[in-house]
Amino acid sequence: MAPPGSPNIGPPVLYGIPLVRPDIGSSSIYGGSSPHGLLTPPWGLPHREPGYSCPMWGSSSLGAPHTSLDSNIENLQRRTQQLIEKINENRKKDHTVMSNFRESLMLKVSSLAEKLEEMMFLIYDRHNKQMQDKLQELSEIMERISQIQTELRQVCHTVEAAYKDLCVQPEVPDCQELGVEHFEQKIWSYM
Template sequence: MRSMPLTGGPCPCMTHGEGPSWDGGCIPRTEGPEFRPRPRAEPALGHRSSLYFASLGATIDGLQQQARDICNRVTESRQEDQTVLNSFRESLLLKVLKLAEQLEERLFRSYDSYNKLIEERLQELSEVLERVEGVQAELRCICCTIEAAYQDLCLQPEP
């Protein structure tokens, strides 16, 4: 990519002067600013002077055309940069989407394996709780038996 900024400089077409920043949407003028001298009543020039001023006018016209060409090339270059940037952005978005899908797939596999592990542990917990209920029922029976034996011992007369 070129090192020219896409925003923040004077417009390359030079029609806006130093005012607004260039945002890439400005189309350079195909016709540059024309420097037209004000019509004046000028004294007639000699042949040699007339050729000099005609040559000078042609040089100015050439410089104006070169400036317009440079502005056009700068604008085209910036448009190419914007195209490259847009293409880069699209390819980056596609890669990010693919990575996000891969991450999501890995998460689901991880969830699945953990769900199986949790299910196994819950089954084990359920079995342990059933055994605890059985032991608790046996303990109640033992407590009832001990209580009955104690009451029998307490109700017997002493010798």
Template sequence: MDFYFDGQLSTSSPSAANEETQMRGGVSQEFSREMSVNRNQEQQSSCYSSIINNISSRAQDLVEKINDRRAKDLTELESFQEQLVDKVNEMCRQMKENMYAAYEHNSDEMQVKLQELSEVLERCTKCNSDLTEARRSLSCLNEGLAIAQSSE
């Protein structure tokens, strides 16, 4: 019997043809297995790529969440700083007001005391003038007595 394989004529017997068919079947099965293995590898590779992409996406999401939280923290810190500066400015303003009120109160008390001191100094000046007048009078009287005693 003549068989044609791939355009070639085979003049083998049917049992040789069977053997050749089995060989071809074996090659075909081997090829099929390789194709199956390649498909499995491609599927695994695709699965791994999918897992890697999923992990990468989740990591990127985490990084974005961290950056968002950092931005929120920075915003809150700036808000806190502004509030703190406002509070410090308010406290300084109140301290100035209290300081000026104390200055004014002290100035009023000092003014009263200075007025009293001025009055005391004025009385001292008057007393000094009176004493100077009395001394002059006594000095004149003493001179008059001395002249009277010398003329006697």
């Protein structure tokens, strides 16, 4: 034990037992080692062998108080050991509960993630079908526009050829001078 007034260095000690945190695994608050935050046996407690006699007491006249003192110390050591074992047992139970909770939580989170993923793919499938239908409609419209454009060109060439055949008189303007736009406007005006 440190003398009064000296700085306290190292882990806090209760009756010679270094106190450790149960939540940091195999290390104490100040770096001591103990698996799963368990307390170590109280080896630091003073131990008196049976028959030990204090030098200032007479072995014959003070035998009964000495026996009572030894009994009290042994009783204190035994109770301390039982308390440490109980604390360690409770910490092991806490560790088991937390491990089971962690596994259960991971299973639930994994199950929820799988359900969300399934819902996401169902939404993708529905959107894909809608987009595929729209793309099909767009493709059909583009194909129809291409056909109409080809037909319009053929009509323009036919009308242009007909005007060229009619343009034999000098007073009639040449078809080249009128241009294709002129004939297209005429065609649309008759439709």
